[in-house]
Amino acid sequence: MKSTRVAFVAALLVLLAGAALSIRGLADDTPLPQAGQMASNFTLPSQDGSKISLDSFRGKWVVLYFYPKDMTTGCTIEAHNFQQDIEKYQKLDAVVVGVSVDSTDSHKEFCAKEGLSFKLLSDQDKTVVAQYGSMGDHMGIKMAKRNTFLIDPQGKIVQVWTAVNPQQHSEQVLAALSGYEKK
Secondary structure: OHHHHHHHHHHHHHHHHHHHHHHHHOOOOOOOOOOOOEOOOOEEEEOOOOEEEHHHHOOOEEEEEEOOOOOOHHHHHHHHHHHHOHHHHHHOOEEEEEEEOOOHHHHHHHHHHHOOOOEEEEOOOOHHHHHOOOEEEEOOEEEEOOOEEEEOOOOEEEEEEOOOOOOOHHHHHHHHHHHHHHO
16 A cells, blocks of 8 residues: 555655656747837835836837846846946936835835835736736746836837846946937
């Protein structure tokens, strides 16, 4: 009887491992929005619980960045760099908005711990992350990929960065934004 249970548990583990690997292998096939397209509107809760719509930023440049997880090394570096440069963004009439699948409570804690003043939006349903072609998978867990969309004051995407390097990304975005401002 005991060997039957062990065999059953072993078979179950093999099935679960296979299912996890097949889920992990599924690529999100939602296309990444491209420069020239209008940015899709959405409304999500921010770290303070308020509902934020992308449309509410019309008339301003928007740096819409997707990131995997609060409190992780790369995401903290990326957020710190955006925060460090926030006055430069404000001088260019731009707002920075981060989106992940973490909860508003997680965002609130992350902002408090790291001194972040810009909006972090919670997409726990993963709809906006998917809508922007930014759904990733890490060991079977669905989370946002590190992608950024620069959106002009009329709501059009003007530049897209994928798989960004968090160390240099804010500088890259500022350089691009400065270039668009001069046109």
